[in-house]
Amino acid sequence: MNRQSKYIVFDDGLGEHAVIFPRHIAHATMATMLNHRVVSAGFVAVEVAADGGGVTVQGHGESVSLGLASRPEDGEILRRMLIP
Secondary structure (H helix, E strand, C coil): CCCCCEEEEEECCCCEEEEEECCCCCHHHHHHHCCCEEEEEEEEEEEECCCCCCEEEEEECEECCCCEECCCCHHHHHHHHHCC
């Protein structure tokens, strides 16, 4: 995955879910396409262990256009979306 991908975490009333999208799309543009409350946003980093021992997914940074930052729990939400 592109290390510069962006993400938004939204709450649909049943739980929090993530959307990952390309860097050239503004967080605010993606948020307008969702019909749910956005709770956090930032950039996603995916690291694969050199020994093949695992994958780490982390959210970091913030969305200036939404005024929202990444949260520590976003990494787990992103991981569940990418690695069922």
